[in-house]
Amino acid sequence: MTPPAVFTGWGSALPPTIVTNRDLEQRLDTSDAWIVERTGIQERRIGGTVADLATEAARNALQRAGTRPEDVDMLLLATTTPDETVPHTSSAVHHRLGLGGGAMDVNVACAGFVYALVAAYGSLAVGARRVLVVGADCLSRITDRDDRSTAVIFADGAAAVLIEATGGADPLHGGPGLLSHDLGIDGSAHDLLYCPHGGTLTMDGREIFRRAVRATVESATVALSRAKVAIEEIALFVPHQANLRIIEAACTRLGIPPERTAVVLDRTGNTSAASIPLALCDALGAGRITDGDLVLISGFGAGMSWASAVVRWAS
Amino acid sequence: MSDDATFEKFKSCAVEVLQVPGDKVVRDARFADDLDADSLDLVELVMALEETFDITVDEAELDGIETIGQAFDLIAAKL
Numbered sequence: 001m002t003p004p005a006v007f008t009g010w011g012s013a014l015p016p017t018i019v020t021n022r023d024l025e026q027r028l029d030t031s032d033a034w035i036v037e038r039t040g041i042q043e044r045r046i047g048g049t050v051a052d053l054a055t056e057a058a059r060n061a062l063q064r065a066g067t068r069p070e071d072v073d074m075l076l077l078a079t080t081t082p083d084e085t086v087p088h089t090s091s092a093v094h095h096r097l098g099l100g101g102g103a104m105d106v107n108v109a110c111a112g113f114v115y116a117l118v119a120a121y122g123s124l125a126v127g128a129r130r131v132l133v134v135g136a137d138c139l140s141r142i143t144d145r146d147d148r149s150t151a152v153i154f155a156d157g158a159a160a161v162l163i164e165a166t167g168g169a170d171p172l173h174g175g176p177g178l179l180s181h182d183l184g185i186d187g188s189a190h191d192l193l194y195c196p197h198g199g200t201l202t203m204d205g206r207e208i209f210r211r212a213v214r215a216t217v218e219s220a221t222v223a224l225s226r227a228k229v230a231i232e233e234i235a236l237f238v239p240h241q242a243n244l245r246i247i248e249a250a251c252t253r254l255g256i257p258p259e260r261t262a263v264v265l266d267r268t269g270n271t272s273a274a275s276i277p278l279a280l281c282d283a284l285g286a287g288r289i290t291d292g293d294l295v296l297i298s299g300f301g302a303g304m305s306w307a308s309a310v311v312r313w314a315s
Numbered sequence: 316m317s318d319d320a321t322f323e324k325f326k327s328c329a330v331e332v333l334q335v336p337g338d339k340v341v342r343d344a345r346f347a348d349d350l351d352a353d354s355l356d357l358v359e360l361v362m363a364l365e366e367t368f369d370i371t372v373d374e375a376e377l378d379g380i381e382t383i384g385q386a387f388d389l390i391a392a393k394l
Contacts, residue, residue, distance in 0.1 A: 038355060206358050207374040213362065245355050249362075 002121035004175035005163045006314040008067060008130075011060020012159035012281040014268065015047035021152070028148045035152045040244020044155030044269030046140045049083050051092040053158035053274075054136035058097055061132065061160040072162070073101035073128035076120050078112030078135045078273035080302070081142055085197075093134070101128065109193075110240050110301025112273035114181075114309055117161075117297070121178040124165045134160040135273035144200040153243070154201065155269030159277030166314075172227075176314030179294075180226035182219045185305045193302040208304075209246060215306040216240070216250040220298045223308035227294075231255050234310075235293035236283055240300055241265035241275035250298075262288070272301065289313050321394065325387050328363045332356070342384035350383075357386075364390050 020043045021032035035041055054077055062069060077090035082105055090103035106116040113135035120131040136158035143154045169175035192208050195201045216239060224231060237256045239247050241264055251261050262279040271278060276299055283289055291314045298308040326340045333340075333352050346352040352360070357380065361372050364386075370393040380386050 038353065204374070206354065206377065209355060209358050210362055210374070245359075249359060 001170055001172065002125050002178045004166050004168050004170055005121065005124055005177040006166050007161050008164045008315065009061035009063070009065025009162035010160065010277070010281050010284055011057050011064055012157070012278050013053045013056035013060065014045040014157045015053065017045060017047045018043050019046050019155075024152055028146070028151060030148045030152060038243075038245065039153055040247075040263075040266055041153065041269050042266045046156055048138065048156060050079050050081055050089045050136045050138050050158070051083050051096070053138070053156065054079070054089065054093045054134045054160070055096045057136065057158040057160040058093060058132050058134050061162045062097070065162045065164075067130060067162060067164075069098045070100040072099045072130050072132050074120070074123045074131045075099055075101070075103035076106055076116040076123075076131065076133050077103065078106045078108070078116040078133070079137055080107050080109045080112060080272050081138045082107075099132070108301065108305050108307070109303060110242065110270070110272045110275065111299040111303070111305040111307040112301070113276045114297055114299045114307035115183060118178070118181045118183060118307070118309060120163055124163070128165070130162060130164045132160060132162050133277075134158060135275070135277045137272040137274050139201070139270070139272055142195045142199070142201055147200070149205060150201050150203055153270045155271050157268055157271040157274040157278055159274055159281045161277060161280070171312055174312075176312050179229065179310040179312060180223050181307070181309040182222040182226065183307045184215075184219060185303050187303060189304040192304065209243070211304055212242060212246045212300045213249045213253070215300040215304065216246070216298050217253045219300070219306045219308040220250075220254055220296055223298070223310050224296065227310040229294055229310055233294055234260065234296045236260055236262055236289055236295050238262045238276055238280050238283065238295060238297045240298065241268065241279055242270045242300075291315060318391065321391060322387060324367060325364065325390060328367050329360060329383065332360045332363050340383055342382065342387065344383045345381055346383070347381070360386070368394060370394070
């Protein structure tokens with residue numbers, strides 16, 4: 001059982017350069033219609049570094065919360081594209097913001113933000129008061145811009161939440177925070193999506209599609225069951241933003257309608273660890289989440305890895 | 316299960332997943348040309364067939380599948 005906790009801040013950061021499907025038509029054998037039909041993506045953002053984007057997103061979250069950087073006890077940065085092999089990119093973010101406490105990178109590909117969020121609640125359970133959780137990736141750095149199967153999908157961005165321990169009832173008895181989670185890995189699926197040092201991403205899109213739908217549905221179902229929550233009680237489902245067709249197929253199987261599902265990939269593409277918090281921040285900005293709402297978060301990615309969590313929202 | 320009964324189950328999956336009328340789901344129907352189905356639709360159809368018939372289809376087996384008849388034969392061979 002993790003202690004009750006509230007989301008005091010959130011914020012996102014996208015690079016200024018917008019790449020539309022029309023732009024991609026100019027240099028790849030593809031079309032706007034093909035990209036929209038297969039992926040749901042209309043445009044994506046490219047540029048910056050993970051440290052730049054993560055710092056901006058985290059600063060926005062701190063400002064919204066009105067929290068001083070030195071009062072943060074832990075920074076968890078989910079990223080699969082760290083700026084350098086050594087040191088971890090979270091050390092740069094920690095330094096630039098002047099944070100207190102420790103900082104670490106969490107690399108679980110596109111499932112990274114959910115893993116980091118679960119670890120953040122774990123940090124609260126061992127005494128931290130305020131934990132910054134950031135998802136940030138610059139996938140353009142490891143994408144072959146001439147490969148039409150991946151160049152139209154992968155993009156750059158970051159988003160952050162600040163969680164803070166609070167008093168009162170625990171999450172399973174009506175209090176705010178983490179009700180349940182499910183984390184999993186199948187390392188035998190390495191060849192479906194990988195990138196060697198210095199190389200670019202290779203993806204078996206068809207098999208990823210199939211496994212992604214099943215992993216999302218199964219993991220979300222396990223998390224709901226552990227929380228003793230029915231899908232009808234979920235106010236908002238925030239899935240990993242890989243492909244609209246995957247999201248639609250998963251939602252149909254889970255029995256949750258589009259009006260209760262967060263989608264941002266039409267404007268951002270697939271930003272890996274940043275995709276779930278970007279969708280979450282977009283939904284918050286649109287007033288789609290209010291205090292007391294149950295939110296289901298679910299991600300999947302290379303590994304293959306998957307992760308789901310049910311949280312009771314309070315700000 | 317007779318071939319006819321198997322085909323009826325196959326057809327109901329195709330109607331649901333591809334959202335086409337049942338009378339268009341015939342052996343000669345081509346996914347791309349006749350049913351307006353792309354490669355992801357085919358993946359979704361096979362996922363539904365795997366669950367309906369409790370079978371497993373490897374991703375590589377989908378290569379070259381272009382018609383309803385070819386997809387049905389792939390499934391029927393596993394029953």
